[in-house]
Amino acid sequence: MQAKAAVNQKTGNTLNNAFASNFAKSMFLSVTALAVLSFIGTRMFTHVDLNLYGYMVGTIVFLGGFFYRFIAWGERPPTKIILKKGLKLLFRKSTPKTSVEHLATYNFIWNRGIYRWTQHVLIGWGCILSCFVTFPLVFGWMYFTMDDNGYYNIIALGMQVMTVPADGIIANLSYNALNITAVMVIVGVCMALYRRLKNMQARAEQKFLYDFLPLYMLLLVSITGLALTFMNIFLHGAGQPAMSLIHQWSVIITLIYLPFGKLAHIPFRPMSVLARNYREHYAEQDMKECKVCGDQFVSSEQSQDVVDVLGVNDIQFKTKEGHHLAEMCLPCRRKYRIAQFSGFPTHEVKVKEANQNAKG
């Protein structure tokens, strides 16, 4: 937070001006779009389901928070650079592969540990699939019809996609889709909670609001959702209205919380694909050579971008040799500092740095 505040301070008024108008513009467009969609969807507001009124208010508050956070964030100098240059490079050949690995299969989390990967696949995909099922159903983009012969038709956007036996696997999967995803989320969240309570690595700097609240919220949403099914099937709908309200309330709170806490990584994360493209593309263009040893250690573009971003923050880092510290590769930059401490030019001794990684 401190970091953000200081950056905002530095860029001063221009940022605030842009912020106010961008925010107003995005908010206005979204609310208008929502209103138009609702108008059409509810056939000129003749079929408003007041049970879903809460979701509507929740969605609008969520949008407010979302734009507030995202516009402020997109205006930070380093973020702006990656967003702008990354979007231009969106259509690289490697984009589909990078996107799948970063956003769908989470290969990099696998490398952090199989437990962490399993946990995240269950939570992430549980949530994404739930949204894929819920939104089309709520907005009427998808529905089911039953033929006399015991077959079910799955209809998406008015087109008949599939006809399946009503007691077949696919039919059962679709009736139970939300129950399955709810169980996925519950298992994933329990794994995360267990890790947060037991694992010394995860426990080191966790906070209730940042690390536990989102987990409890996801748990509440999933459990109340499952409870609805349970009440329908086994209690013949007893207690359903009350549970439905609790479920609705938990979804709304989660939505409102989303742009501010840990869950904000969901909409932010696709930027990792932009960052990867940015690094790959400019590395092919031209590499920066270390001012001391000549090793190519980063693309010239990124090197210059970082120098510029630091400049915006009034950080210069000029050396007495006349270049910027960011123009030295990492080992040389470290040896250069030792040289400043000792007075002996360590960085000019042509010896590779000793191994700096201890085995824990």
Place this chain on the structure above:
Amino acid sequence: MKKRLYLELENCIGCRSCLAACTQCGGHEERNRNYVYDVNPLVNRQTMPLMCLHCENPACARSCPAQAIQIHETGAVLSALVEKCIGCQNCTIACPYGIPKFDTEQNLMYKCDLCIDRTKDGIPPMCASVCPSNTLQWLTDEEIENKKKQFNLDNGKWVTSMPYLEGETNVKVNLPGILQGITKLY
């Protein structure tokens, strides 16, 4: 009582205990975040540790597009948040001392977090706890002030602080022995 990490660089005997200790702090996933360098490797055995100095205006955090590097209320500049770091490596280019390390497999930056797991409760960081030569110490501002007086340098400068560093830092650095040409009693 707020304490700081304080370094007396030339005390270093090159045992690399601090590297090993660093792997053991909570949240470190058994990877160390500090360095030990030979000052003049072909000539003598003098070594010096290189630590994150926890800058008051940290270049690493300023250059991070994902706001993954947070500043703790104690002033410690933390390691990247695991769900936020997008792997751009800006921070490694920006840091004036070349501190942040990057794991390409995990697409994640990691750096010294001043053992926040310990220091937030006033426990000394791992590296300072194990250092056998008093190179790394965990001291109050008052104690650091006394050190400053004790090493009454000719030029009146606290030689490895400003303007000799790139900016104000939360960690304080000193090299009293070398500059005064005295033999030290530990």
